[in-house]
Amino acid sequence: MIIDAQGLAVTSTRPDFSVQLRTELDRFIDQALYYGNQAETAILQVLALDPTCAIAQAYAAAYYLSQETAIARQTAMHHLKVAERYAATATEREQWYIRAISAWAGGAISEAIDLHEAIAENYPQDLISVQQGQYHYFYRGESDPLLKIAEKVLPANADNPHLHYLYGMIAFGLEQCGDLDRAMQTGLQAIALNRFDPWAQHAIAHILEEQNRPEDGILWMESHSDTWEQCNSMLYTHNWWHVALYYLALGNHQKVLELYDQKVWGRANPSSSKDQVGAIATLLRLEVQGVDVGKRWQALAPHLGSRLHEHALPFQDLHYIYALARAGYTDWVNEFLQSLTSHAQQLPATSQFTWLQIVLPVAKGLIAYTQQDWSTTVSAMQPRLSYLHTVGGSRTQQKMFGQIYQQAVLRNQSGKVRQLWRTVKAG
Structure with a gap:
């Protein structure tokens, strides 16, 4: 048993490597919270020292699952199976976390969220779990619980060396809930503790965008851009x-x-x-x-070939299909639509509404937009605008769908006016 930097017990069968394990485990935790480019290296080093460390195997599984690709998922499942093999001797917290990652891998996101909430209640220093809970809420478009899971653990983390990361999580949650003043205050608290906190900087970027302050946003982000090199x-x-x-x-x-x-x-x-x-x-x-x-669409689209049958997140799928259609990859678009339809139809009833009633018709509307079929875009998107937040993404990211819809409306109306004018002139 070792104690990590957050004061949490980690089960290990290699006491002879306890110092090195603690060092690499703490490095992983910091890298994961920082969104650092050495997170993978750190967790694999932990596993090299102790492959029986169940929660470290679960951390690795979560790292690869978060990439939301089929190839990374295969690697994640290997680590998850090993984590489950050694879970019986792990602590309660570790077992809950492993179960949460297993639920995620199985598509049971509500179950995963419940477990992360339980960890937040009983082991509030576990900011990796809080971060994971926020991830799921984000891709379900649920801003209020995204904020609350971070706020609830704040009182227990006054002495946590990663407190600034928690402030960044709270700041982002506050911004997503529209509380911009408190979000700014909390984000600045994070930066005051650690200037090298890219997620807190990112939260403030959202605030400045919401406040329509582009000049201030440029100044803020560019003045901190030197801290992103290790992200x-x-x-x-x-x-x-x-x-x-x-x-x-x-x-x-x-x-x-x-x-x-x-x-x-x-x-x-x-x-x-x-x-x-x-x-x-x-x-x-x-x-x-x-x-x-x-030619930038044509340069990007070939990299999307492996995305056609993944359907990891609805938010991602809507981007992919637009890019493929815009680049003129008609065969891939048709294959994507067929795969998307089949995927949606095979989902549990709890997930079918989002995929069948929102994602699929909006995807067809986006394809129509690339074909300048404005009326089809409008009819496909208009009934679903109030539900689009459920596909995930931030408030800033969601605005893109509204912009597409508004452009389609304007162009559709202009087309009708031109047609009416031609009819009048012909008469």
């Missing part, structure tokens, strides 16, 4: 995506294209699902503003 590609590219959105709001399209080429897609892991989503969202928003993005 994983997801948060590195995502934080630069926020910078690009500020320049887009100012109408500086050339700067946005430069950031896309140099920071958003230029520094992406091209096989990363989340990096792909950020790149797609950038190009889409540029085109909604009438910007010619050249």
